Amino acid sequence: MLFGMAIRVWVDDWQMQCCGAAFRIGDEVTWTLVTEKRTDKLTELVGLDIGAPVTHVEEHHGRLPEGAPTTRGVVTAIHAVFGRSEPRPGGEKNVRYPVPGSGRLLWIHEADGWEDESAVGAEHFRGYIVDLDVHR
Incomplete structure (x- = not known):
């Protein structure tokens, strides 16, 4: 349990699009x-200053042991993350990677x-950086 902390969490776009529950600032989430x-890909996309403080990843797609503990907290900030993607030089033209x-x-x-x-031009939506207050 992370009680007594404010943490920064990465939430993948595909996790939310598949079966995530919508949330807003002020919501209590589990x-x-x-x-x-x-x-690593997030840090590469947004830089160390923004990516390094992200200490947790929200996961609900079977990569966890059964009965894995949950964390409850209040959402205090949400940032949608966007970024460009392109084929790599010499790579397949239909495979795109974050720039x-x-x-x-x-x-x-x-x-x-x-x-x-x-809203942000040519960038693609990648996911969310969420500030979660687990003090409450």
């Missing part, structure tokens, strides 16, 4: 969080997994 560092440093954040009030990409 999430299964992993602390293994699976945020390092192309990440943009958009502060939002609620998240449902589907964000308007036209």
